[in-house]
Amino acid sequence: MELRTERLVLRDFRREDTPSVLAYQSKPAYLEHYGHPPPTADDVRAFVERLCQWAHEVPRAKYQLAITLEGRVIGTCGVRKASAGDTVAEYGCELDPAFWGHGYAHEASRALITFGFTTLGLRRLFALTRPQNRAAIRLAQALGFHGVSDERYERGPD
Template sequence: MEQTNKIGMKSRDSFLETERLEFSTWSEEDRPLASALWGDHEVTKWISSKGFLSEDEIEARLAQEMERQREMEVQYWPIFDKETGVFLGCCGLRPYAPDEKIYELGVHLTRDHWGKGYALEAAKAVIRYAFEHLGVKAIFAGHHPENGASRRLLLKLGFTYKKDEFYEPTGKMHPSYFLSRSDMK
């Protein structure tokens, strides 16, 4: 069902909302959005050992997100400004230890939306959705060892540091954290 937002622009179907954000799912038509996000070296330097993703890697990432949604009903969902419809990035889940109902939280924002509280707002919504609607038992999150903003975000969200864990895409040991339902404040 197509809807319009407050300024008359077409908006996407959303399944989760916050005060400022709408969450949707990735589709084939989102290639330009995926390129704007994962094609930005300032974003991908935290998630790739090369510091960037090629067009083929961006295409594969988008396909992987769509496949994960079909198979597991989770992905790093694209997020949009509720009022303007502007693409802000993505925030969501992927399997970490699915047999134990543990999923990984991730947030990637376009550079011009850093430092505005969107990551915190989006992550809180995804965490609530994971525990209340998906029956997740715990959430894992990690970050590049030099990404202090991600570390601060995870601590604000109530995550507890557990150990450093090797992350193959960057080739580095990433600080790793967990959050269980009982940790929720």
């Protein structure tokens, strides 16, 4: 699975992506939004392994893709359905803090959301975030999500 944007390639995860994910998920700026303490190498290895397994499920329900820039993993973006036949999915995106503020999360998210509505036949997406994560809320709003609570945002196809 691969999606291309002007600057990015979104692709299925590979086990060798683990060190890149561990590096960004251990940064203090990342941990402000995703909790403490930092993940262990085993935690991240299990996380990447789960994403690799999702990519091989048939039928596939979860599309959590690596965001890569010039071959380097800089984050992940996904739409995850509870089961393959569902038309509602959860959207989520995380990015290495070194790459915040350059439009990469928006660019990757637009591509994946378009894929979800046009290819997967989704009718609704929802995103969950903490009210303190203002950047995530701004991203959700810029992508057309509307708040239905302090922590939940939803959108349908354009």
